[in-house]
Amino acid sequence: MKRLRLLAVIVLISPFTIAAQSNEALMVDPVTQCAYRYYFYPNLQAYYDAKRDKFLIRQNYVWVEADEIPSGFRGYSIFNNVNVLIDDYDDENVTQFLQDHKKRFPVRFNARQREVAAAPRRIP
Numbered sequence: 001m002k003r004l005r006l007l008a009v010i011v012l013i014s015p016f017t018i019a020a021q022s023n024e025a026l027m028v029d030p031v032t033q034c035a036y037r038y039y040f041y042p043n044l045q046a047y048y049d050a051k052r053d054k055f056l057i058r059q060n061y062v063w064v065e066a067d068e069i070p071s072g073f074r075g076y077s078i079f080n081n082v083n084v085l086i087d088d089y090d091d092e093n094v095t096q097f098l099q100d101h102k103k104r105f106p107v108r109f110n111a112r113q114r115e116v117a118a119a120p121r122r123i124p
Contacts, residue, residue, distance in 0.1 A: 038086040
């Protein structure tokens with residue numbers, strides 16, 4: 001009887017879970033028509049891919065995917081957890097824009113709070 005109740009609860013909850021996940025993936029910038037997929041961490045010169053839930057980190061000149069930021073990575077600390085939402089690109093190879101993102105979003109080591117700022121709009 002307990003198994004039947006548990007199964008009923010799982011069946012009733014699963015459509016809401018699937019709907020919540022699909023809504024999250026559909027968030028799109030109204031101006032650029034790009035999905036909100038990537039976050040850039042200027043202090044790490046790394047990216048977070050929200051679609052795959054992975055960090056893209058450059059180690060020894062090679063881009064590596066990681067589930068979390070390695071401890072001690074470039075002196076990373078929760079106190080300099082500054083990231084920028086990339087709202088003008090949603091394809092697979094965001095790392096090709098590293099030089100552009102480094103210029104647009106300079107490193108701010110004195111930041112003490114988590115900041116999330118949208119990328120400035122480009123005028124076509």
